Amino acid sequence: MRTLSKLLLTSALVFPVSSHAALTVFACEPEWAALAEEIAPGATTYTATTARQDPHHIQARPGLISKMRKADIVVCSGAELETGWLPVLQMKSANPNVQSRNKGLFFAADQVDTIGKLEKVDPTMGDVHPEGNPHLHLDPYRMVEIAQALAERMAKLDPENRDTYLANAKKFSESWETNIKRWEKEAAPLKGKNLVTYHSNFDYLLQWLSVNVVGDLEPKPGLPPSTQHLASLLNLSKKTHIDAIVYASYQDKKGADWLSQKAGVPAIELPMSVGGSAQSNNLISLYNDLIKKLLEVTRRPENS
Structure with missing residues (x-):
């Protein structure tokens, strides 16, 4: 038995990974x-x-x-x-x-x-x-x-x-x-909507769905929203129609909530990846949830 054990151990060291x-x-x-x-x-x-x-x-x-x-x-x-x-x-x-x-x-x-x-x-x-x-x-x-x-x-x-x-x-x-x-059929009402985002997290998604990014909560990539920058976005909202503010589930929502309250537009938390929300437990459900949450923009009374 000892000899057999030694042989098995030697084999494991020489061939550490089975071909299967x-x-x-x-x-x-x-x-x-x-x-x-x-x-x-x-x-x-x-x-x-x-x-x-x-x-x-x-x-x-x-x-x-x-x-x-x-x-x-x-x-x-x-x-x-x-x-x-x-x-x-x-x-x-x-x-x-x-x-x-x-x-x-x-x-x-x-x-x-x-x-x-x-x-x-x-x-x-x-x-x-x-x-x-x-x-x-x-x-x-x-x-x-x-x-x-x-x-x-x-x-x-x-x-x-x-x-x-x-x-x-x-x-x-x-x-x-x-x-x-x-998804493209369901998301058709989003085409042409104007969003303020947080970082460039959702650029691929919004570009695919023909949604416009008109502002960013970051004054520069990687920098948190400053009071001065938020004030400039509020001023932007008075000149350009903004449908919503979106941010990722891991980002601080304080800036988005402030702008939402002052500008009178919804702030929407979006899952950045699988597991970012209770509804996004795989890749398909991630996309399902993202589009569902974005479609909330089109249900606002002023957009009806």
Whole structure:
């Protein structure tokens, strides 16, 4: 028995991962954990953040380092969204699987075109992303492309389950495209509405739905609303019709509530990702809830 135990232990050290073992996924944000589970439902998936946390500012805690050390693939937004903490996790985890973008490091922003790219950046511009807006999970068309790219990357890492990953991505895309048609029909009344937003969180979503962003609660990206800036937005509301103010579930609502009260327009909290509201427990329900909450704008008496 002792000899057998030694043989088994030696085998485990030489061959640490079975060829049939499911992937271990480290997702930086909940949306990518949800997408990974669609494509690889048998995978072990860990999410580093919640929808009620600002993904720009996360501490590289020991628990996160431990989870990354075990990962076969890290799935993140990219476009420098996680630049303040992801490199620290990579370094301290010392996991060779997740150091290269050609292997186990997958950035969604690398798979599609991003909006808001900047050729030149200087410190006076605030917390901007020169590689473009990283919140691209709120564009359903880009999500189809990202799902396909993620399935192909998983297939590369785990070739024995290639057919499963690709089949699941196809199934996801077909379901997603059906939902896109429904969402676009339901959201048609939102076209042309004017919103004040908080940061650029919902730019992809609002651009897709042809909703206008006429103001931002941030005086500069990354800076909280100031009294002077809020006063300028109030003045804007007297010149330009504003239908609503929207902010993410993890953001401080004080500025939005102040402007809402003074300008007489609703302030709406929107889920930024899966789990950002009680109704958004997966990707489809996230979109369902976002559109439902935005449609509240059209039910105001002055808009009827």
